[in-house]
Amino acid sequence: MSGPRDSGGDGDGEEVRGVPRIPSPRAAADDLRPEAYRPGPRPVPPETAPGVPADASDASDPAPEGAPGTADGSGPTAGGTPAPPSHAVLKSLLGAWALSACSAEETAAVGLLHTDRDLDLDPLLRFRVLENCLGRRPARIPVPGWADPYDAETARLDALLRDIGDSEWHAPVRLKWFEGERRMSRRTTVAGVIGHLMTVDGIVAGAMGLDDPLGPHAPLLPAARTMAFWDTTALPPTGTIREPWRDQSHDLVRTVSFAGPAAAELSVSYGSFALPLRDALLDRAFECWIHADDIADAVDYPYAPPSGAHLNRMIDLAARLLPAALAERRRAGLAGPPQHLVAAGAPGRSLHLEVEGSGGGSWYIALDSPAAVGSPDKSVAQVALDGVEFCKLVAGHVSPEEAAAGQDGDREAIRDVLFAAAALSRL
Numbered sequence: 001m002s003g004p005r006d007s008g009g010d011g012d013g014e015e016v017r018g019v020p021r022i023p024s025p026r027a028a029a030d031d032l033r034p035e036a037y038r039p040g041p042r043p044v045p046p047e048t049a050p051g052v053p054a055d056a057s058d059a060s061d062p063a064p065e066g067a068p069g070t071a072d073g074s075g076p077t078a079g080g081t082p083a084p085p086s087h088a089v090l091k092s093l094l095g096a097w098a099l100s101a102c103s104a105e106e107t108a109a110v111g112l113l114h115t116d117r118d119l120d121l122d123p124l125l126r127f128r129v130l131e132n133c134l135g136r137r138p139a140r141i142p143v144p145g146w147a148d149p150y151d152a153e154t155a156r157l158d159a160l161l162r163d164i165g166d167s168e169w170h171a172p173v174r175l176k177w178f179e180g181e182r183r184m185s186r187r188t189t190v191a192g193v194i195g196h197l198m199t200v201d202g203i204v205a206g207a208m209g210l211d212d213p214l215g216p217h218a219p220l221l222p223a224a225r226t227m228a229f230w231d232t233t234a235l236p237p238t239g240t241i242r243e244p245w246r247d248q249s250h251d252l253v254r255t256v257s258f259a260g261p262a263a264a265e266l267s268v269s270y271g272s273f274a275l276p277l278r279d280a281l282l283d284r285a286f287e288c289w290i291h292a293d294d295i296a297d298a299v300d301y302p303y304a305p306p307s308g309a310h311l312n313r314m315i316d317l318a319a320r321l322l323p324a325a326l327a328e329r330r331r332a333g334l335a336g337p338p339q340h341l342v343a344a345g346a347p348g349r350s351l352h353l354e355v356e357g358s359g360g361g362s363w364y365i366a367l368d369s370p371a372a373v374g375s376p377d378k379s380v381a382q383v384a385l386d387g388v389e390f391c392k393l394v395a396g397h398v399s400p401e402e403a404a405a406g407q408d409g410d411r412e413a414i415r416d417v418l419f420a421a422a423a424l425s426r427l
Contacts, residue, residue, distance in 0.1 A: 085109050089109075090109060090110060093106050093109065093110050094110065095129075097110045098129045099129060100162065141257050141258060142257065143253055143256070143257050144256060144257065144261070144264070146264055146278040146281065146282070147253060147256045147257070147278075147281050148310065149281070149282055149285035149286075149306065149310040149313060149314065150249075150252070150253065150281040150282070150284055150285040150288070151253050152285070152306065152307070152310060153285045153286075153288040153289045153292070153306060153310075154246070154249040154253075154285075154288055156289075156292065156303075157288055157289075157291075157292040157295075158242070158246050158249075160292060160295065160296060160301060160303065161194070161239075161242050161295075162242075163301070164190070164299050164301070166238075166239055168190060168298075168299045169189065169190050169191045169237075169238050169239040170189050170190070170191065170236065170238075171189060171190050171295075171298045171299050172187060172188075172189060172298065173187070173188055173189060173190055173192070173193050173294050173295060173297075173298045174186070174187050174188075174294075175187075175188060175193070175196070175291075175294065175427060176395075176396050176397050176425075177395075177396035177425040177426050177427055178396040178399075178422040178423055178425045180332070180334060180423075181334065181419075183396065183399060184396075184427070186427060188230070189236060189237070190295050190298060190299065191236065191237035191238050191239060191241050192230065192236070192237055193291050193294060193295055194237070194241045194242060194245050195226075195229050195230070195233070195237045195241050195245075196226045196229070196230075196291070196427075197245060197284075197287065197288060197291060198213055198229075198241065198244060198245040198248060199213055199214055199218075199225045199226055199228070199229045200222045200225060200226065200284070200287070201245075201248055201249065201252065201284055202214055202218065202225065202248070203220065203222065203225070203268060203269075203270060203280075204252060204268055204277070204280050204281065204284060205248060205251070205252060206218075207266060207267070207268040207269070207277070207280070208252070208255050208256070208259075208263075208266070208277070210248075210251055210252070210255060213229075213244065213248065214228060214229065219271070220269055220270060220271035221270070221271040221272065222270060222271075222426055222427065223426060223427040224271075226427055252281070256277070256281070263277055264276060264277055264278040265277065265278070268280035273324075279317055282313055282314060282317050283317065285306075285310070285314065286314045286317070286318075286391070286394075286395075287395075289305070289306055289314075290391070290392075290395045290397070305358070305359075305387075305388050305391075306359070307358075307359075308358035308359045309359070310359070311358060311359025311387055311388075311391070312359040312360070312361060312387075314359075314391060315355055315359055315360070315361070315363075315387060315390060315391065316361070316363070318390070318391070318394045318421065318424060319353060319363035319365065321424055322353075322365050322417060322420050322421060322424070323365060323366045323367075323369070323370035323372070323374075324370045325420040325421070325423050325424055326365075326367065326370075326416055326417065326420040327369070327370045328423070329416070329419065329420055329423055330416075334419070335416040335419070335420070336412045336413075336416055338367075338368035338369060339367075339368060340368055341368055341369055342368070342369065342372050344369075344371035344372070345371065345372075345373060346372060346373065347372065347373050347374070347375030347377065347378050348366050348367065348368050348369060348372030348373065348374075348375070348378055349366070349367045349368050349372075349378050349380055349413075350364040350365060350366055350367060350374040350375050350376075350378045350379045350380065351364070351365045351367055351374075351379065351380065351381045351382070351383065351409075351410075351413050351414065351417050352364055352365075352376070352379045352381070352382040352383070353365055353382075353383055353385075353417070354382065354383065354384040354385075354406075355384075355385055355386070355387050355390050356384060356385065356386050356387065357386045357387040357388065358387055359387045360386075360387045364376060364378075364379060365417055367380070367413050367416070367417070379409075380409050380410045380413055381407070381408065381409030381410040381411075381413040381414050381417075382406075382407070382408045382409055383405050383406070383407055383414055383417065383418070384405060384406035384407075385403060385404065385405045385406075386404070389403060389404055389405075390403075390421070393418070393421050393422055394421050394422070394424045394425060395425050396422055396425025396426075397425075398422075399422065400415070400418035400419045400421070400422050403418060405418070
C-alpha cells in the first residue's frame with residue numbers, strides 16, 4: 001500500500017496531521033506493539049457498505065482520523081472477528097505465561113502457538129523459570145541457603161494446588177504416622193492437609209514474632225494444634241485455605257531473608273522438643289513435601305521428590321535426630337538397653353546408615369547415648385536404603401518391617417534404629 005497523500009517524511013510510522021502513515025508490506029511483524037492482537041471496533045468492508053460502489057475505495061487515500069486500523073497492524077479484520085496475534089506478539093507473552101501472570105485472553109492467545117497438544121502449565125515450570133532468573137540475577141535480599149528447601153517445597157506445593165479443580169479440594173487424604181509400635185492414620189481432605197501444614201508452620205511463625213494462625217494462646221504440640229484447627233473450623237475447609245497458607249509461607253521466607261545469619265540459631269519449641277530455626281524450616285520443608293505427595297496421590301497428580309541437594313539435607317536432619325529418638329524409645333521400654341556407655345562427645349557403638357540414590361550418603365548413628373559420637377571404628381551394624389524409601393520410613397508412611405533395607409550385623413541395633421526412624425513421624 002502507498003502512504004497517505006502529502007506525506008512529508010519517508011519513515012514508516014510517521015504521522016501527518018494526526019493520521020498514521022501506513023507502512024509498506026513486510027515479511028514479519030516483529031515490531032508490533034503488544035496491543036496489536038487485541039480486538040477493537042470493526043469497519044464495514046467498502047464493497048458492502050450501503051451506497052458505496054465496490055470500486056469506490058482508493059487504497060492510496062488516507063484513512064479518516066480516528067478510523068479503526070493503524071500502522072502497527074492492530075486494527076480489526078473484516079467479518080467481525082479479531083485479527084489473530086502475530087507470532088512475535090505470542091512469543092512476547094511466553095515469559096508471563098510461564099509465570100502464570102497472563103490474563104485469560106492472553107493465555108488463550110498463547111494457545112495459538114500449538115493446537116495439537118495440551119498447554120496446561122507444568123506445575124514445576126514456574127519454579128524453574130524463577131530459579132533460572134534468580135541464578136542469572138540474584139535477588140537483592142537473597143533467601144539464606146538453609147531456608148532454600150522450605151522455599152522450594154512450598155512453591156512446588158503451591159503450583160500443585162493452583163492446578164487442581166474446586167472439587168478436588170474435598171478429595172479424601174489419609175495421613176499416616178507411627179506411635180510406639182503401631183501405625184496410626186487420620187482421614188481428612190486436601191484442604192484439611194493444607195490447614196494442618198498452616199497450623200504447624202504457625203509454630204515457626206510464632207517463634208519469629210509473626211502472627212500465629214491459631215492466635216496467641218494456641219497449643220505448642222503439633223498434633224494438638226492440628227486438632228484444634230480441625231475442631232474449631234465451622235465448615236470443612238475449602239480451597240480458600242490456600243491463600244492464607246501461602247501468605248504465611250511467604251512471610252516466613254521474607255522474614256528469615258531480612259533477619260541476618262544469627263536467626264538460623266533461634267530456638268523453635270514444639271512443646272516436647274526444640275530445634276534451631278535452620279532445622280525447624282528444614283523439618284517444615286520435609287513435611288510439606290510428604291503431604292504434597294499425599295495430596296498428589298489423592299488427586300492422581302504426578303509429583304517428584306525434592307532435588308538431590310535438598311533431599312540430602314532432609315536425610316541429614318533425620319540422621320542427626322535418630323540418637324535422641326532411640327534414647328526416648330529406650331526410656332519407654334521399646335528399645336534394648338545401652339551396652340557400652342561412653343563420655344559425652346566420645347566415639348561410641350554405632351550403626352552405619354548408608355542411603356543410596358539422589359541425596360544419599362553415609363551416616364554413623366550413635367546407639368547407646370545421644371551424647372556419644374557415631375564412629376566408623378565402632379560400627380556394629382549396617383543398613384542400606386534408598387533415599388526416598390528412608391524418608392517415607394521417617395514420615396511413618398512405610399513401616400520398619402516393610403522398609404526395603406540391606407542389613408548386616410547386630411540385629412537388635414538394626415531393629416532399634418529402624419523403629420526409631422519411624423518414631424520421628426507425627427501427625
